[in-house]
Structure formats: C-alpha cells, structure tokens
Amino acid sequence: MSFVDELKSAVTPRAALLVVGVFALQLLFVTSYVGALHHPKPTDVPFGVVAPQQVSDRLVDQLEELPGAPVDPRTVTDEAAARQQIMNRDIDGALIVDPLGRTDTLLVASGGGTVLASALETIFTKVEAVQGRTVRTVDVAPASPEDFDGLSAFYLVVGWCVGGYICAAILAISSGSRPANRERAVIRLGVLALYSALGGLGGAIIVGPILGALPGSIAALWGLGTLVVFAVGAATLALQSVFGIVGIGLAILLIVIAGNPSAGGAFPAPMLPPFWRAIGPALPPGAGTWAARSIAYFKGNDMAASMWVLSAWAVVGTAVTLVMSSLKRKPEAEAIASEVGEPRS
Numbered sequence: 001m002s003f004v005d006e007l008k009s010a011v012t013p014r015a016a017l018l019v020v021g022v023f024a025l026q027l028l029f030v031t032s033y034v035g036a037l038h039h040p041k042p043t044d045v046p047f048g049v050v051a052p053q054q055v056s057d058r059l060v061d062q063l064e065e066l067p068g069a070p071v072d073p074r075t076v077t078d079e080a081a082a083r084q085q086i087m088n089r090d091i092d093g094a095l096i097v098d099p100l101g102r103t104d105t106l107l108v109a110s111g112g113g114t115v116l117a118s119a120l121e122t123i124f125t126k127v128e129a130v131q132g133r134t135v136r137t138v139d140v141a142p143a144s145p146e147d148f149d150g151l152s153a154f155y156l157v158v159g160w161c162v163g164g165y166i167c168a169a170i171l172a173i174s175s176g177s178r179p180a181n182r183e184r185a186v187i188r189l190g191v192l193a194l195y196s197a198l199g200g201l202g203g204a205i206i207v208g209p210i211l212g213a214l215p216g217s218i219a220a221l222w223g224l225g226t227l228v229v230f231a232v233g234a235a236t237l238a239l240q241s242v243f244g245i246v247g248i249g250l251a252i253l254l255i256v257i258a259g260n261p262s263a264g265g266a267f268p269a270p271m272l273p274p275f276w277r278a279i280g281p282a283l284p285p286g287a288g289t290w291a292a293r294s295i296a297y298f299k300g301n302d303m304a305a306s307m308w309v310l311s312a313w314a315v316v317g318t319a320v321t322l323v324m325s326s327l328k329r330k331p332e333a334e335a336i337a338s339e340v341g342e343p344r345s
Helices: 003-010 013-037 053-064 079-087 114-130 152-173 182-210 218-243 246-259 274-282 284-297 304-326
Strands: 045-050 071-075 093-096 103-108 134-139
Touching: 013 246, 045 053, 045 079, 045 114, 053 071, 079 093, 079 103, 093 114, 103 114, 114 134, 152 182, 152 218, 152 246, 152 284, 182 218, 182 304, 218 246, 218 284, 218 304, 246 284, 274 284, 274 304, 284 304
Parallel strands: 045 071, 045 093, 103 134
Antiparallel strands: 093 103
C-alpha cells in the first residue's frame, strides 16, 4: 500500500473534519479568554449615593461624567436602604456623604467580587481627593478569608459544569454517538440525575465543611450544584442527540469557551466587555456563579433569574434528548461502540 493510500486510510474525512473542529475550538478558547479578561475595567457599576438633596443631585451628575463611565449612580434615601440594596444585589456599592464632616463612607461587598470592591475603592479615593475629602471603606458582605479574591464560588461552579458535560459525553459515546431509542435516553438521563445529586453534594461539602472556602447553607449549595450539573449534562446530551459527536464539541463551545470567561468569576460582570457581560447570565457558568455567591454572601437574595436560567437549560435539554431519541432512524445511522472498526459481512 502506498503512502497516499496509508494516509487516506489513517486520516478519514470524518477524522480530518474533527481535527479542524478541535483546531477551531483551540483558537476560540484563546480568543474568548484573552478577549474577555485581558483588560478588565468597571463600566456602569450600579451604585448608590446617600447625601442631602442639594448635594446628591450634583454628586450623581459628577459621577455620571467620570471618564469611561465606571459607575451608574442613583440616589438612595439613607444608609440603611443602601445596605439593603447591596444585600439584595441591586447595587454593588454606595457612597454615604457626611454633611458635617470631611470623611465619607464607601459601602462595598467583596463577596460579590473582591476585584470590583477594590476598583470602587480606588475610584472613590480619587474622586473624594479632588473634593478635598477622604473616604473610609466598609465591607457590607465581606468575602471569606479562605475565599481568595472571591473565586471559590466560580471554581465550584466550573467543577460542577465540567462534571456535567464529561458525564454526559461518556454516557453518549459509551455505545454509539446517538441515542438509539427512548429507553436508552431515559436511562442516560436517570444516571445523569443521580450523578448530579452526588456531584452537587460533593462540591458543597468540599467548599464548605472540608475547606471552609464558602459560608452559606450546604443544603442550598447542594441543590444548586445538582441543578448546575444536570443542566449542563442535559444540554450536552441534547446537542449530541442532534449533532452526533460534534454536539459534544458544541457543548464545550457553549460552556467552556463562551460560559466560563463570561461567568463573572475572575472579574465580576461590570468589569467585563459588553458582549461577555451580556451573555454571561444566560449561560450555566454565569447563572451558577451568581447563585453560589448569593447563597454564600447575600442571604440567598436575587437568585430567581439564575435558577430560571438553569432550569430552562435542564428542561429544554431533557426534552430535546427525549424527542430526538424517539425519532425513527435507519439502523445504519447509529454505530455502536463495540461495532466500530468491525468488518461488515
């Protein structure tokens, strides 16, 4: 057999396409992570201003005119309301102006992202200095001392997502690249559900009692983890059922390449470029990271939207998987793993 024949035998058109696809994923990985994270800066950060009426309007106007629009200021009635809005995750910080002195108070919440809290402190130290004033910082929802840079929630969710799509990929290719029938699809979804419950519990125990990295309810983190793992796994099974083995690559594209850099992990959403800031909340890593931080640091507030997003991924993924598995296919449309490479009679 000539070299050309050997080459054609070794590198089939299907294999060549898969290699090209992997190459594209590699370039997209570099583009997405570097594009999203190489130059973080706060933009339109929801921010409260507490000051006497004659001062607050002027201060809000001044903050709106800051170069680069780092904050999106709005008037808040008093310090208690500002603290409540931060805990509800309506705003990320607030400035409390002391009308009788020269020192104002900056409220931040490092539990929502220490980098953002530090950025706000830097901004308002400069703003106050221009006015001949000083600022003291009060952390309303401080990150755990064991939670470096507030990244533990993000890494926890990334671990759950990785488990979800790898488990689904293994189930999908263990006996063929497409579900042959509804029974097999139901079994795969059932195994995925059990795996999700165990994975959610394992992650919650590791970051809580074992490492002490995140405070908050273990039961709530367990429930969140179960939903994250199942949502990602069901989406992977659905994509695989529609596109075959290429669907697993599409799952990686959605979860790893698009989802992780836009999740608000390394840098909270207000510090990301507009595109990544927009898509993050709609993808499982972003929804999961937001919910995990809410559980850990914000008394479980403002989780509804994230839970709806994760539930939608889980429900739609399950529905697509079951529908596709019910469609009649030609027998040769599905190659069973044990049959791959066997000669046909």
